[in-house]
Amino acid sequence: MEAQASADSKATDHARGATFWSDRLFKAVVVACASVMGLLLLLFAYELWQSSQLSIRTFGWRFWVSRDWDPVRERFGALPFIWGTLLSSIAALMIAVPLSLGTAIFIAEVAPRWLRQPVSFVVELLAAIPSVVYGLWGMFVMVPWLRENVQKPLAQRFGFIPLFEGPAVGVSMMAAILILSVMIIPYITAVSREVILAVPRTQREASYGLGATKWETIRYVVLRYARVGILGAIILGYGRAVGETMAVTMVIGNRPDLTTSLLQPGYTMASVIANEFTEATSPLYLSALTEIGLLLFAITLLINALARFLVWRVTKGEGRY
Amino acid sequence: MRISRLYEMWRRFANIASLTITAVCAVVVMAPVFIILIYLLANGIRSVNWEFLSSLPKPPGDEGGGMANAIVGSFYMVGLGLLLSLPVGVGAGVYLAEFGRSRYGNAVRFMADVLNGVPSIVIGISVWALLVVPMRSFSALAGGVALSFIMIPMIARTTEEMVRAVPNSLRAASLSVGATYARTMWSVVLPAARGGIVTGVMLALARAFGEAAPLLFTALGNRFWNLYLDRPMANLPTQIYEYAKSPYQDWHRQAWAAALVLIAVVLVLNVVARMSTRERFRALR
Numbered sequence: 273m274e275a276q277a278s279a280d281s282k283a284t285d286h287a288r289g290a291t292f293w294s295d296r297l298f299k300a301v302v303v304a305c306a307s308v309m310g311l312l313l314l315l316f317a318y319e320l321w322q323s324s325q326l327s328i329r330t331f332g333w334r335f336w337v338s339r340d341w342d343p344v345r346e347r348f349g350a351l352p353f354i355w356g357t358l359l360s361s362i363a364a365l366m367i368a369v370p371l372s373l374g375t376a377i378f379i380a381e382v383a384p385r386w387l388r389q390p391v392s393f394v395v396e397l398l399a400a401i402p403s404v405v406y407g408l409w410g411m412f413v414m415v416p417w418l419r420e421n422v423q424k425p426l427a428q429r430f431g432f433i434p435l436f437e438g439p440a441v442g443v444s445m446m447a448a449i450l451i452l453s454v455m456i457i458p459y460i461t462a463v464s465r466e467v468i469l470a471v472p473r474t475q476r477e478a479s480y481g482l483g484a485t486k487w488e489t490i491r492y493v494v495l496r497y498a499r500v501g502i503l504g505a506i507i508l509g510y511g512r513a514v515g516e517t518m519a520v521t522m523v524i525g526n527r528p529d530l531t532t533s534l535l536q537p538g539y540t541m542a543s544v545i546a547n548e549f550t551e552a553t554s555p556l557y558l559s560a561l562t563e564i565g566l567l568l569f570a571i572t573l574l575i576n577a578l579a580r581f582l583v584w585r586v587t588k589g590e591g592r593y
Numbered sequence: 594m595r596i597s598r599l600y601e602m603w604r605r606f607a608n609i610a611s612l613t614i615t616a617v618c619a620v621v622v623m624a625p626v627f628i629i630l631i632y633l634l635a636n637g638i639r640s641v642n643w644e645f646l647s648s649l650p651k652p653p654g655d656e657g658g659g660m661a662n663a664i665v666g667s668f669y670m671v672g673l674g675l676l677l678s679l680p681v682g683v684g685a686g687v688y689l690a691e692f693g694r695s696r697y698g699n700a701v702r703f704m705a706d707v708l709n710g711v712p713s714i715v716i717g718i719s720v721w722a723l724l725v726v727p728m729r730s731f732s733a734l735a736g737g738v739a740l741s742f743i744m745i746p747m748i749a750r751t752t753e754e755m756v757r758a759v760p761n762s763l764r765a766a767s768l769s770v771g772a773t774y775a776r777t778m779w780s781v782v783l784p785a786a787r788g789g790i791v792t793g794v795m796l797a798l799a800r801a802f803g804e805a806a807p808l809l810f811t812a813l814g815n816r817f818w819n820l821y822l823d824r825p826m827a828n829l830p831t832q833i834y835e836y837a838k839s840p841y842q843d844w845h846r847q848a849w850a851a852a853l854v855l856i857a858v859v860l861v862l863n864v865v866a867r868m869s870t871r872e873r874f875r876a877l878r
Binding site: 398 | 604605607608611612614615616617618619621622623625626629632633636680681682683684685687688689691692697698700701703704705706707708709710711712713714715716717718719721722723726742745746749773774775776778779799800802803804805806809810813830831833834837838845848849852855856859860863867
């Protein structure tokens with residue numbers, strides 16, 4: 273099948289290099305369109321870099337380790353936001369990964385054939401729900417519920433643990449983590465499912481042939497074969513968690529503290545930009561927010577590049593397992 | 594002997610238990626979709642009425658009013674985004690499908706995927722620096738451009754897939770009757786892939802329609818009517834955000850209504866897109 277297709281395409285390949293002026297024009301146009309991808313990335317980098325100059329020159333490297341965030345006295349440091357982003361995204365990953373893997377396995381290996389399409393569809397809808405709608409629901413439904421039924425009991429019984437310190441106020445790191453985990457599940461699930469489906473049939477058949485149960489086959493053969501790609505899927509989901517903005521802004525409480533308590537309000541890099549950018553009046557304030565955007569851009573660039581590299585290795589069959 | 598039988602029972606039990614756990618995971622993962630939809634319906638349905646759909650927002654604190662300008666603004670800017678992203682996205686997709694096995698092709702594919710993962714808030718600031726600062730005004734144009742940057746990589750990747758799925762025999766047939774390569778692409782391959790491209794475009798539209806982050810500092814929002822490209826424009830996502838943050842009960846009610854309208858548009862686009870792809874793949878088989 274593959275070989276036939278490639279032979280066919282070889283037969284039509286010479287046409288692409290044909291000498292008619294219209295063909296050359298066609299190729300030139302599509303090459304130009306393709307080049308827009310790289311240009312856009314360069315454009316983002318350039319604009320963010322330019323707009324952050326004032327902040328970079330004023331604060332230097334101390335911007336990244338300072339915990340001051342005082343717009344009135346114009347002292348800016350990004351540490352609380354970096355901390356909030358790290359804490360919320362990693363904790364969200366810890367919730368989302370097992371659920372996503374379970375769902376991906378269910379869709380790819382366990383569910384009866386007629387059920388696969390509908391389940392995939394519903395999970396994909398999870399990705400289709402706009403961030404601001406998650407935020408609205410989180411703000412008016414999840415946050416009050418969490419405060420009364422989860423946070424108050426936790427604060428009363430386990431308040432002595434730093435993780436659950438302080439009063440139960442509702443808008444909190446915990447709310448952000450829960451919303452984030454729901455939002456990244458569809459991405460991790462979809463890519464993991466693809467990767468699992470890309471595991472060759474012969475691998476499973478060999479395992480069944482040795483007398484393994486279905487679960488043993490999944491656990492010791494399929495997941496092991498697909499692990500690099502699954503790691504890619506997880507990193508891809510992590511990239512989403514780091515950049516997620518609206519829903520987090522609406523439930524995290526937006527307070528620039530270095531808190532270790534899940535019950536306390538926090539702040540993330542994306543949410544400080546969304547929340548304060550239009551209110552920022554001075555050039556330095558704007559520039560500081562842009563510099564946070566620049567770091568966010570750099571981080572997500574690295575994360576996505578790594579994830580794509582891992583996923584491609586597996587789905588293209590280049591993975592060494 | 595007995596121990597090995599116990600072990601066999603354990604293996605069978607572990608098998609069933611683990612497979613059941615995966616099913617439980619799937620149920621837990623699917624639950625939020627239904628929960629959120631139910632809440633949206635319960636809180637929004639009564640407020641989606643003629644007043645909401647046809648009138649402008651009232652001043653802060655006053656009851657009533659609607660989001661007609663935001664609804665129109667959303668369609669306006671998504672339409673503008675489509676206008677800007679469709680040619681570029683389809684062109685890039687055609688390049689990837691037809692010439693994409695080259696080194697540069699791989700690089701472009703990689704960059705498209707990376708671009709897809711750039712947070713929309715970062716796109717928002719970039720477009721702010723690119724357009725809002727030099728033009729000295731928030732504008733519908735900046736909003737449309739920001740949305741187009743979100744849609745370009747999505748459209749490119751689906752177009753690539755769809756153009757690649759067109760059988761080579763079609764190309765060969767067209768070439769063999771003397772059509773040039775450009776003519777073949779334009780009159781045979783692209784029309785054959787059109788249905789699939791439309792599906793991809795609809796998914797990109799659905800995504801763009803729900804994005805608030807890239808519009809916050811580009812289109813900003815507007816309490817009045819505006820159809821000019823160079824002035825701030827209202828839109829549903831940022832309006833939901835503003836209203837949800839406000840202290841007014843009546844604005845919360847309207848935020849739910851707006852969210853219901855938003856999700857209805859997004860869901861219709863998603864469902865139609867996915868149903869039509871399924872039909873197509875069935876036809877191909």
